[in-house]
Amino acid sequence: MLLKVLFVSFPFFLQPILGSASDHLGTSFIHFNFKDFLEVISLANYNTRLVILSTSILGIASGSIGSFLLLRKRSLIGDAISHACLPGIGIAFLIMTALGNTGKFLPGLLLGASISGFVGVLVVMAIRNTTKLKDDAAMGIVLSIFFGLGVALLRIITEIPGASAAGLESFIYGKTASIVLYDFWLISLVAILVTVASFILLKEWTLLCFDSGYAATQGWPVYALDLSLLVGITLVTVIGLQSVGLILIIAFLIIPPSAARFWTENLKKMLIISSVLGGLSGWVGATMSALFQNLPAGAVIVLVATTIFIFSMLFGTSRGLLIRFIKHTKLNRKIGRDHLMHSSYEVLEEMAMHENRMINNQKIKRSRLLQRRSWMDTELKSLIHTSKKNGLIERYTDEYILLGEAGFAEAARTTRNHRLWEMYLIEYAEVAPTNVDRGADLVEHVLGADIVRMLESKMKTSPYMYIPNPHSESEGLS
Amino acid sequence: MEWYNLDTWIVITGALCASACAIPGCFLVLRQMSMMGDAISHAVLPGLAIAFMITGSRSSLSMFVGAAVVGVLTALFSQWISQFGKVDRGASMGIVFTSLFALGLILIVQASNHVELDASCVLYGALELTPLDLWHWEFLGLSFKAPRAACVLTMILVINITVIGIFYKEFKISSFDPALAKTLGIHSGLIHYLLMTMVAITTVAAFEAVGSIIVIAMLVVPAATAYLLTENLVIMMFVSVFFSIAAAILGHISAILVPSWFGLNSTSSSAMIAVMAGCLFLIAWIFAPKQGLLQNYFIKSKSHNKAR
Incomplete structure (x- = not known):
């Protein structure tokens, strides 16, 4: 029964395939030959x-x-x-x-x-x-x-x-x-x-x-x-x-306009793409309907347009699902790496404070990293693994990780940026959110050097800390 | 004008259909999805074709199941396209229903090579013919006769009222404030699909019984009319049911009466029911107490005088 349904429902998908096969068998399943094809294509x-x-x-x-x-x-x-x-x-x-x-x-x-x-x-x-x-x-x-x-x-x-x-x-x-x-x-x-x-x-x-x-x-x-x-x-x-x-x-x-929307953010381009897609679906659909029997032209044109739409929705270069998924994954990975660097630095900072010395690059216990954030064990593992590949981590075992030289600098940079942004948000609560750009390499690229200097002076500095922390006051209280 | 037993049944069936549609219609208007009825009534075509191909019969039950499944799929697909593709909801509805209709058309053309299956005669009922198809009931020794359409629509109406009655709070909150609904632990998505299923089943059942025009009209117009008159959801639902019943009665009467003024036979009742719903909407639009055109005009001229 199911076979019958498939056969009846989708013959027009199968026609091109079955057509060529059945020609060899001498039975003409559909009337398709090259001459007709040329006649339709050449109008x-x-x-x-x-x-x-x-x-x-x-x-x-x-x-x-x-x-x-x-x-x-x-x-x-x-x-x-x-x-x-x-x-x-x-x-x-x-x-x-x-x-x-x-x-x-x-x-x-x-x-x-x-x-x-x-x-x-x-x-x-x-x-x-x-x-x-x-x-x-x-x-x-x-x-x-x-x-x-x-x-x-x-x-x-x-x-x-x-x-x-x-x-x-x-x-x-x-x-x-x-x-x-x-x-x-x-x-x-x-x-x-x-x-x-x-x-x-x-x-x-x-x-x-x-x-x-x-x-x-x-x-x-x-x-x-x-x-x-x-x-x-x-x-x-x-x-x-x-x-x-x-x-x-x-x-x-x-x-066609909905399909075109996936390819561009520019209205003029969208207009052109949409016209082209509309014309293309009309052309292809009408041609297919002329080539094969029993395919009403209007319906085929709509389905061609729908196929183009689905393709655009998946692979559109501007808003397509694939490109958005890739961007999202990339962003997530970057955020994850930043979190790892930031947490490593804070663990190192705590160790330095505890031992009353200047901060330096040491082995970091994985268990301590795990406590810093609410991340899963596997999540942390994969983050560490990718960071090793990127050269931020020199070596790691199940117990420890050791940042590389580049990694240590990166951790310091991430932490400094993070803290400056937080200070900025505390100081300029009314204007801040629109200016905050946590992805920026250095805060100075977005804010002026004067403001950054002022922010740094506002933060409570401690002799142990390479980078002052806006939270240190409240942490002291608790 | 002569009134037969037949006419009473037509009015009753029309009123049942209208009120069965008006209740979910209120939520469609509030959620800005009023075109859903139109979309579903076009989109069910492949459901009919596939149901026919599987069962090989034109029995209304298999057709109904096929159409209802595709109706729900229409809602599902347009939700997906607008959610994942970030396409405007109206546009995604349009994409889905035109594509499904086209697919249905092709399936029917392919099937009609073998058998007679005409899109227009499969599922599109006519209100005037409903009293001819009677169901007999035996109850406590008494026997009843009622049109099949009236029985089906009564069932649909009862189902709609029950579902809305049970989930009233959830429907209300998730229609007005999806964010609040989420914080209260109400699954907005589930409620949305429940509503869409309701709309799909109502639409399919109603246009199998009485034709599509009346369904599309009744899903939108009485609810919109009520929306102009009140700001309370419960009152809105009652008012919309009232208007839909009024439209059914006036519609059938005018379908007989208006052509007779020109010495002609009666016209389509379901079309005139839609037109009468429109007239009621027009009256509400002009005379609504708070936001009618007249009221707005008076407020404007008053403030204008004040300013002078």
Whole structure:
């Protein structure tokens, strides 16, 4: 039973593999040959060419404008708009029929859809600006109510005698495979408009995304800018809705920008990467759908985009999981090493104080190190091991460790930095936290030399200590 | 307007569905996850396809299980993507539901080579047809007849009320202040997944019974309406249930009445229920006592006069 499921569920993953194998066996599991492949790749077929080019262009346009949506945390507005279009279609149909034309005049229906989609967006903004409801609730309200209105309206329209409204809904909610030349020109026009707009208005829309309050105080027409962005989104959504369908256009507005976000922290670069990823998923998805049977283009494009997204999430160079994991591990290791050095120094200091002499590099008992911090035995062991490799520790046994010359200097440096920062935090509690940089090689690199000298003089010095300790007073009391 | 026994059952089923959705909906609105209903109702497609492939039947129980599992997975995946990938929650929801829908579409196309399985006819019920599918009950010698949808939705409603009743404190604290919840030893994550499971099961059960529009609307609109009127969570839940029932009654009446003004037959009840919920929201938006549009307008003009 399980085998059957696997076989039925994933044949399209297996098709490329099984295809070549079954050719040798003389049974054609799928109809795939090199000639078809070349024909699709070279865009020789008129229909294939239209579909591939249209989806790629749409991917580029929605990839670029979708980036702004992602940064405004409004990615799902495409979802709301595409559902909010429905009543506009019904109303446009009614008006055109009443005027004596045929109701199924595509530009008219598209205009109706755009207007009601845009009204939907305006209502979302109004709800958000005048109530305590947030974007998500506003979008959910508009989506469901407009869609309900649309369904009710279409149902009424189909009852009207004489008006041939059958299939009106599928007329507007298109399928990718049925793209015609007219769609192609419409897509290209809107795509060029939107892509150019998002690069010309880059600065303004960026400001809007990151700090609209600041933009308003600087005299930018924030509402006009917001509206222009939303007009662009509405145009792309309506065009995409009609040509490639609801799910694909929603995905196009969300997935490429989210994937691009993993690769860069720079908005301009993100815009370019997102456009490229959108175009690429359109191209690859449409090509795959043309090559293999029974793969609906829209769905394949979404899955290609998702694959790109997952890859970016794992391996993105800026925020990918892998790079973040590596950075995190590195940081942890550095912090662990600093703790080891600091604790070793303090143990040496205690020994020197106990024996009433100047501090020097000696064997340190592991048990004493273990007491200093709440670290696990294995954790300490691995820290010691890495420090030995880095040359900070000269030799170690199960009982003792001995710092190397470099290690002793490093321990002194770490301890001094640590104590100075603590003193700084004690002295300048109100401004300090933003200035503290514990990773800095020397405190002097961050704070001025004067302040450091002052901090040093504030700390209670003792003849035994090479580095004064801000805690020594309280320790004395206890 | 003529009112039949049928219409009563439609209103009752609609009201049960609406109130079953409105209760978890309150928490969705508070947690800013209102689009979850829409996301889940799109995302369950692969669940239906796989359930069909495994069992080879279109029985509603296996379909329900498949859809509910994928519904929970939708919530789980979007949580993971937003948590580990640091992606905005709305965007991660969008990524997950579009991908799952696409996957479902491909699975269905592959399966339909062998058998008839049409996405639109599998699980999307219609409110008007619910009274036709009756369940018979024998209880103490008396026999009852009730629509299957009404029975299922009653069960869902009872489950939702029970779960919220038991974990009320946990739900409340982790919705308003996750940090406090953590210090009190409440596992916010677990509560989150419990809520998501509830939403997934409610969504799937409801749109199997009565169709998807009403579910998506009822998860958001009554809760949002109540949110405008009160600041107390318990009151908010009662008010949202009240509004959802009102929307169900008004919706069905208007579905019959409004087209008849133009001499036409009735329109879709579930769509009109959504529209009526919208009208109630509009009224609350304008007239809400503390933060309605009118009130804001008066406050503004008053302070304006004062300033002069």
